[in-house]
Amino acid sequence: MLESFTLNVNGKDHKVEVLPDTPLLWILRDNLGLTATKYGCGVSDCGACTVLVDGKSRKSCRVPVHEIENRKITTLEGLAKGKLHPVQQAWIDEDVPQCGYCQSGQIMAAVSLLSNTPDPSDEEIDRVMSGNICRCGTYDRIRKAIKRAAKAGAGQ
Amino acid sequence: MKSSRREFLKVSVAAGGGMVLTLACRNVAKASGSDRLEESHAVNPFVQLSTDGTVTVTISKPDMGQGVRTSLAMIVAEEMGVDWASVKVVQAPGDRTVYGSQGVGGSGSVRGSYMSLRRTGAAAAIMVKSAAAQAWGVEASACKIEGGKVVCGSKSASIGEFAQAAAGLTPPDPASITLKDPSTFKIIGTPRHRVDNLDIVTGKGHFGLDAKVEGMLHAVVARPKAIGAKAVSFSDTESKKVPGFVQAHLLGSGVAVVAKSTWAAIKARDVLKVEWTAGVDPTLTSDSLEAALTKAGVAFPNVTGAKTIEATYTLPFLSHAPMEPMNCLADVRADSCDIWVPTQVPDGVRDMVARKIKLAPSSVKVNVTLLGGGFGRRLLTDYVDEAVAISQTVGKPVQLIWTRDDDIRHDRYRPASLHAMKGGVDASGTPIAMYHQVMLAGDDPSSQWKKVGLSYQMGECQLLESGAACPVPTFAWRSVENTYMNLVRECFFDELCAAGGQDPVKARLALITNNRLKGTLEECASRAGWGKPLAKGTGRGVACFAGYGSYITQIAEVTLREDSTLKVTKVTAVVDCGLAINPLGVAAQIEGATMDGLATTLYSAITLNDGEIEQSGLAAFGWARMEDSPTIEVHVISGGDSPGGIGEVGFPAAGPAILNAIFAATGQRLRKLPVGNTVA
Numbered sequence: 001m002l003e004s005f006t007l008n009v010n011g012k013d014h015k016v017e018v019l020p021d022t023p024l025l026w027i028l029r030d031n032l033g034l035t036a037t038k039y040g041c042g043v044s045d046c047g048a049c050t051v052l053v054d055g056k057s058r059k060s061c062r063v064p065v066h067e068i069e070n071r072k073i074t075t076l077e078g079l080a081k082g083k084l085h086p087v088q089q090a091w092i093d094e095d096v097p098q099c100g101y102c103q104s105g106q107i108m109a110a111v112s113l114l115s116n117t118p119d120p121s122d123e124e125i126d127r128v129m130s131g132n133i134c135r136c137g138t139y140d141r142i143r144k145a146i147k148r149a150a151k152a153g154a155g156q
Numbered sequence: 157m158k159s160s161r162r163e164f165l166k167v168s169v170a171a172g173g174g175m176v177l178t179l180a181c182r183n184v185a186k187a188s189g190s191d192r193l194e195e196s197h198a199v200n201p202f203v204q205l206s207t208d209g210t211v212t213v214t215i216s217k218p219d220m221g222q223g224v225r226t227s228l229a230m231i232v233a234e235e236m237g238v239d240w241a242s243v244k245v246v247q248a249p250g251d252r253t254v255y256g257s258q259g260v261g262g263s264g265s266v267r268g269s270y271m272s273l274r275r276t277g278a279a280a281a282i283m284v285k286s287a288a289a290q291a292w293g294v295e296a297s298a299c300k301i302e303g304g305k306v307v308c309g310s311k312s313a314s315i316g317e318f319a320q321a322a323a324g325l326t327p328p329d330p331a332s333i334t335l336k337d338p339s340t341f342k343i344i345g346t347p348r349h350r351v352d353n354l355d356i357v358t359g360k361g362h363f364g365l366d367a368k369v370e371g372m373l374h375a376v377v378a379r380p381k382a383i384g385a386k387a388v389s390f391s392d393t394e395s396k397k398v399p400g401f402v403q404a405h406l407l408g409s410g411v412a413v414v415a416k417s418t419w420a421a422i423k424a425r426d427v428l429k430v431e432w433t434a435g436v437d438p439t440l441t442s443d444s445l446e447a448a449l450t451k452a453g454v455a456f457p458n459v460t461g462a463k464t465i466e467a468t469y470t471l472p473f474l475s476h477a478p479m480e481p482m483n484c485l486a487d488v489r490a491d492s493c494d495i496w497v498p499t500q501v502p503d504g505v506r507d508m509v510a511r512k513i514k515l516a517p518s519s520v521k522v523n524v525t526l527l528g529g530g531f532g533r534r535l536l537t538d539y540v541d542e543a544v545a546i547s548q549t550v551g552k553p554v555q556l557i558w559t560r561d562d563d564i565r566h567d568r569y570r571p572a573s574l575h576a577m578k579g580g581v582d583a584s585g586t587p588i589a590m591y592h593q594v595m596l597a598g599d600d601p602s603s604q605w606k607k608v609g610l611s612y613q614m615g616e617c618q619l620l621e622s623g624a625a626c627p628v629p630t631f632a633w634r635s636v637e638n639t640y641m642n643l644v645r646e647c648f649f650d651e652l653c654a655a656g657g658q659d660p661v662k663a664r665l666a667l668i669t670n671n672r673l674k675g676t677l678e679e680c681a682s683r684a685g686w687g688k689p690l691a692k693g694t695g696r697g698v699a700c701f702a703g704y705g706s707y708i709t710q711i712a713e714v715t716l717r718e719d720s721t722l723k724v725t726k727v728t729a730v731v732d733c734g735l736a737i738n739p740l741g742v743a744a745q746i747e748g749a750t751m752d753g754l755a756t757t758l759y760s761a762i763t764l765n766d767g768e769i770e771q772s773g774l775a776a777f778g779w780a781r782m783e784d785s786p787t788i789e790v791h792v793i794s795g796g797d798s799p800g801g802i803g804e805v806g807f808p809a810a811g812p813a814i815l816n817a818i819f820a821a822t823g824q825r826l827r828k829l830p831v832g833n834t835v836a
């Protein structure tokens with residue numbers, strides 16, 4: 001049966017009528033039209049669907065809607081506040097994207113990493129960012145971009 | 157009958173003011189002295205100059221991450237003499253009659269359109285200067301364009317001011333146009349960020365799955381596990397209980413499941429009951445296939461030399477696995493059809509759809525989105541065919557999505573291969589012979605075969621080809637035959653060096669036949685500090701590749717860690733791709749292809765059991781992650797005034813450089829891929 005849920009996404013409440021096991025990913029994409037969050041695998045392998053839930057990164061393909069009412073969800077669309085978030089700016093400055101499909105998830109994972117660890121070591125970057133696959137192989141530039149964003153105070 | 161291409165320019169007034177310049181091409185077939193017009197179409201470049209000075213370049217080639225939306229526009233902007241900041245790009249729909257061939261593959265986009273793009277940009281500049289000269293009463297030859305301004309003596313104005321007047325002039329004959337001296341280039345050869353970066357980092361990049369039309373339904377297809385199995389019948393009793401389920405129907409490839417949302421379609425498919433025929437060969441396993449390949453081998457000729465060695469390499473099937481799974485939004489109506497699709501062949505999609513639904517191509521609109529990766533997979537149009545069939549059946553717009561398991565299990569794969577190698581070194585240790593038997597597995601082994609020359613001068617060198625037909629569908633994968641040919645050659649050459657006690661760089665330098673390839677090797681050895689001492693357990697490996705009009709050497713460093721795991725710590729690449737249009741984009745392609753080489757050497761494989769593909773997800777297929785990523789240093793060296801290909805160039809030498817480094821670090825020759833990241 002369809003059920004009604006209220007989700008707070010990027011600071012705005014949205015009411016949706018969906019199956020209660022619907023993953024957040026598909027609600028963002030199909031119901032709310034927030035398509036920055038990507039489908040890559042559906043089983044939490046690739047991280048293309050990474051969003052922030054109460055500031056922490058979650059893979060939205062495995063977060064059923066009934067778990068996240070009354071939580072604050074941030075997608076890539078809600079990251080820039082007036083101007084680009086330092087992580088977004090670093091992604092441009094390091095010319096990270098190739099095909100670009102995974103980068104929404106990569107950016108959200110990096111934002112979460114920097115909010116917990118403002119000045120991450122290579123090992124910390126490896127550990128946290130290894131949940132996000134980039135098939136184009138932009139990892140080396142992602143690493144540089146995270147360090148650049150850290151210097152710009154992204155985690156402050 | 158000989159045919160020749162003749163270019164001509166067309167000019168028109170832009171909607172909203174300004175000039176649109178189109179370089180078109182006639183293919184003229186010459187028969188018994190009289191010219192006969194065969195066809196005419198534009199060759200890629202459509203350039204619009206707006207009255208505000210904005211230059212809009214229509215990009216006819218899809219961008220799958222290779223950066224053509226940036227590099228192709230840079231070429232036009234260079235010859236026009238405008239500021240890069242004033243350049244915008246728009247993506248062309250699929251249309252062979254207007255854009256010619258739009259396919260992207262074989263590292264050919266820049267090489268194929270470089271000169272025509274330059275001529276179009278230069279023609280636009282000539283017309284703007286003519287218009288300015290008329291307005292100012294001066295000679296056109298006295299005018300020049302700099303930074304988006306026409307300048308003549310003390311007079312200066314934005315080129316946009318002359319856009320309207322230029323649109324009324326007769327365009328020059330492309331053959332008469334004098335192009336810029338490359339030494340004066342201001343945009344070509346300079347590092348430029350990808351034009352789509354801002355959209356991508358803010359979530360506005362529009363990929364195939366982001367397409368949406370009013371009233372659209374969502375579809376997935378239930379597919380068989382066994383290769384070649386067909387759906388006989390199905391029961392959707394349980395599917396009907398899923399709210400949002402619309403319908404299910406038989407399709408050539410399985411059973412289409414249509415619903416009002418993606419999730420409902422996936423859930424309804426999960427509970428759909430399908431009766432499948434048996435697959436084409438339920439006994440097929442990776443081991444049985446390897447045995448068949450081994451059997452396909454022939455006896456080697458006698459190999460001369462003071463010392464001879466033999467080795468066998470095996471490489472698995474590979475899935476393309478782009479990040480964005482296959483998808484297509486099709487809206488088939490009685491008299492027309494709209495498609496939104498991430499494809500490497502927009503023109504091919506249009507022709508295929510028109511044939512399929514029996515409409516004129518002009519009634520089919522193919523909207524090309526950004527591609528979430530391609531790697532060859534999106535040269536195929538199977539997913540478009542399905543989406544069109546489903547939309548036709550339900551009579552509504554339908555977005556078809558292949559879930560990741562569909563994508564991994566139902567790809568057309570890079571063929572598996574077995575390579576029997578035999579070679580010899582002379583008394584001084586110099587490699588003098590290399591025989592290479594290639595046994596390919598797949599549904600069409602011969603189509604994947606291409607003779608690949610050896611980069612080294614050796615007395616005896618021969619290729620012996622064979623294959624084992626098996627029902628596994630195969631297709632081109634980034635760098636095609638070079639994915640396996642170059643890996644095996646470069647690793648076995650390393651084995652010959654070791655057998656002869658030779659340094660792998662010095663031995664290559666002595667025997668390498670192409671000076672540009674040699675140049676990359678010398679530079680790379682120097683940049684990577686070849687020969688400098690390394691810590692115990694760390695080794696360097698080198699490999700080279702020449703192809704697609706470009707040359708590359710990669711040197712990898714591998715460390716054997718205390719826990720017996722291997723880590724590729726650094727890869728240094730030196731690439732000579734002729735004139736690099738966008739060095740930053742070139743470096744990106746080499747970095748990415750290096751990671752491809754690393755992933756497929758250490759982790760990735762598609763294997764078979766009981767006539768089924770065993771993998772169904774990215775984790776099972778195996779891909780490289782951040783923790784696997786080495787520091788990658790790419791040095792782009794200039795090799796002349798014309799661009800070489802780049803998309804495939806970074807792959808073929810990356811894997812063998814890593815394997816040769818593993819040997820240097822551990823003393824082990826790992827010849828069965830993927831080799832994993834631990835050693836015994």
